[in-house]
Amino acid sequence: MPKIFYFILLIVSFNLVRLLKESPPFFLLVILFVFALMVQVKYFEKLTFSIRRDFEKHHLGKSDFRKRLVLGLIFFIAVFVVRKAGGVGWLFGSFDEATLLFFSLLGLLILLQTSSLTSALLAVAAISYTAFFIIYKFDKTGEIFASLTFFLFTWASLQALREKLLADQAKKSSAFDI
Amino acid sequence: MNLSEFTKPIAVFFYEIIKFLCWLLPIIFFSYLSLSFLLYFLFPDFPIDFSAKTILSLTSDDLALILIILFFLTILGIYFRYRENKIKINFMRFDSKSEVVVALVTSFFFSTFLVKSLFVLKNFEFIPIVIFTFIIFLFLPHLISFYSSVDLSFFKKNLNLSEEKNTFINEIKNYLKSLVKILKIIIVKLVWLSLSVFIILLFASILKNFLSVDQLKMAAFLLLILFIFLIIKFTLVYQAKFLAYQRKLKNNLIELIQFFYNLSAFLWRLIKKTVMGFTIISLFAIIVIVVITFLTRELNKYANYQRRLRENITIILIDPSVTTLAQKVSLKGYNFGWRVNKRDRLVSDNGPVVVDEWKEEEIIFTVPLHWKERSTNLWIERIKDDMPEKKLLKSNTISLKILSRWDFFPAEAELKRKDPFSYLMRAVKKIRRTLFLKKPYFP
Known part of the structure; x- marks a missing residue:
């Protein structure tokens, strides 16, 4: 049933593309269309699985998750309000909007202990939106998503490097124990 | 029926409403604010007018005041839960290093925001920033544990x-x-x-x-x-x-x-x-919804009003509002702009006014000697060059009360007299100058 629903949604989206161009519903439709595509390729299942695995790995319970989510949101707000007041100029002075957005989400990424796989999956979502926003000439939004993709992939690479180093360290220490 | 038996449930009911609002209001405001920021920055091609005109148009000062009010509400909510033994006060309680780092950065950002918005002495900002960072860092774990759990015991009990x-x-x-x-x-x-x-x-x-x-x-x-x-x-x-x-x-x-x-x-x-x-x-839900709707409506109305003020030519303050002839008066407001057109002018009930200084947010003029001693209306007229047919833009009107100069300053004859009554009159006039003109000495 959901498959049929998404299939219909995709067809409708494709057909409405030409009719609704340069109107607000078209923008929403692009968002929904990419969302539906990601559902079709079971993207969200993989993302959920990856997030769950991260939680299990770091022994995060439901209450821990809620607390970290709240702290992440407070951090997110703090970044924007301090920038609005013109504070911390040495940091935010050189930030463009996409960098600021990534920086505000960084707190959440750190707190929820996302692995390199989760970050890479998020980057995949961002790159899909980048592609479609640029195709349909939403340049500013496309640029924001392109920068987010870059930042998320960089973050994923750094995390992968860190994970590898930690794994090597663990191997060495276990060999030393033997 | 005993009066206390009747009033106690009502008191408990309102206590529960306040307790619930202490949790709900900050949650709603933070969610609304974060969602507005996220949508505004993530989808610049699709601006949402409503949030852009309301919550995002709030000035830093207003936002800081709202955050302070919400902080006190949260502290009140924490106190209520602490009194019922539903929360434990334990400062510096963090589970991991990442939490400590994020909490510290958040505290620093918030303290910087508050100090930048509300603190007047710009040269000594670092002192309150350090103090506020420490205070917010101490309270942050309690704030988080308070926001992350909702107390629904009242509903369950009922x-x-x-x-x-x-x-x-x-x-x-x-x-x-x-x-x-x-x-x-x-x-x-x-x-x-x-x-x-x-x-x-x-x-x-x-x-x-x-x-x-x-x-x-x-x-x-x-x-x-x-x-x-x-x-x-x-x-x-x-x-x-x-x-x-x-x-x-x-x-x-x-x-x-x-x-x-x-x-x-x-x-x-x-x-x-x-x-x-x-x-x-x-009843509980209705009261909560009414309170939230009212607060949201008022907040949006206020933000919208502030935005309109900033977008139009608006005089918000006249200093002093009571004066005498030949005194300098300052008008403060928004969008006075540069005086590029000769027809841009400050106008009063007595005709155009000669302006001493014209800046974006301040106009200074001297009260002409020919003006009558009464209340006079003042407004700004500007020609908008980039509009069709050079449209005339008018600001709001503000009132200036002009009193007799001799109510504030001694006459020459009075200065020459050395009797006690003359000294008394001069003292009274000096007090008047201090109160109304805020200038006790002669110019």
């Missing part, structure tokens, strides 16, 4: 009948068992009796055919047989058993009546409590 319900469920089970037992006995006995009556009737019918007696006699005979049979059966054969069953049945019936009485009483209490619970919760 709808929960678990203990009484369990007792009654067990009772219902027992009574149902005994009811089934009684029904079983009654059915078995009725079947047996019917069978006996059928056998007797069959026997009588055979006898009637055999003896060929008339119908009336036969009926009397049959009734007699039936009566004798019943007497024999119930008095001789089943007397003891019948009495035992009768006793049991009677007991069971009494129990059954009692059970139905208890059940109906319980159901009445259940309905009453459920209705009461739902009424209280509905």
Whole structure:
């Protein structure tokens, strides 16, 4: 049933593309269309699985998750309000909007202990939106998503490097124990 | 009814509303703010006018004030929960290094924001920033644990009948068992009796055919047989058993009546409590929704008003608002712009005013000597060059009260006089100057 629903949604989206161009519903439709595509390729299942695995790995319970989510949101707000007041100029002075957005989400990424796989999956979502926003000439939004993709992939690479180093360290220490 | 018995539930009800609002208002505001920021920065091609005109148009000062109010609400909520032993106060409680780092950065950002928005002495900002960072860092774990869990004990208490319900469920089970037992006995006995009556009737019918007696006699005979049979059966054969069953049945019936009485009483209490619970919760929800709607509406209205002020030519302050002739007056506001067009002017009820200084947010002029001593309206007129037909833009009107110069300053003759009355009058005028013109000395 959901498959049929998404299939219909995709067809409708494709057909409405030409009719609704340069109107607000078209923008929403692009968002929904990419969302539906990601559902079709079971993207969200993989993302959920990856997030769950991260939680299990770091022994995060439901209450821990809620607390970290709240702290992440407070951090997110703090970044924007301090920038609005013109504070911390040495940091935010050189930030463009996409960098600021990534920086505000960084707190959440750190707190929820996302692995390199989760970050890479998020980057995949961002790159899909980048592609479609640029195709349909939403340049500013496309640029924001392109920068987010870059930042998320960089973050994923750094995390992968860190994970590898930690794994090597663990191997060495276990060999030393033997 | 005792007055305290009546007022106590009402007090508890309003206490619960305040407690719930202490949690809900910050949550709603933070969610609204973060969602507005996220959508604004993530989808610049799709601006949402509503949030851009309301919450995002708030100035840093207003936002800082709102955050401070919400912080105090949160502290109040934490205090309520602490008093009910539902939260533990334990400063510096973080579970991991990442939490410490993020909390520290968040505290620093918030303190910087508050100091930048509200602190006047710009050269000494770092001192309050450090102090506020420390204070926010101490409170942050409690704020997080407070926001991440909601206290719904009041709702549960109003709808929960678990203990009484369990007792009654067990009772219902027992009574149902005994009811089934009684029904079983009654059915078995009725079947047996019917069978006996059928056998007797069959026997009588055979006898009637055999003896060929008339119908009336036969009926009397049959009734007699039936009566004798019943007497024999119930008095001789089943007397003891019948009495035992009768006793049991009677007991069971009494129990059954009692059970139905208890059940109906319980159901009445259940309905009453459920209705009461739902009424209280509905009232609770209605009050909460009304408060939130009112606050949101007022906040949006205020933000929208502030935005309109900043977008139009607006005079927000005149300093001093009471003055005399030949005194300097300053008008403060938004969008006064550069005076590029000769027709851009400051106008009063007495005609155009000669301006000493014209800046984006301030205009300074001297009150002309020909103005009359009365209240005078002032406004700004500007020609908008980039608009069709060079449209004239007008600001709002502000009133300036002009009093006699000699109400504030001594006349030359008065200065020459050296009598005590003259000194007294000069002192009074000096006080007036201090109060109204805020200039106690001669210019």
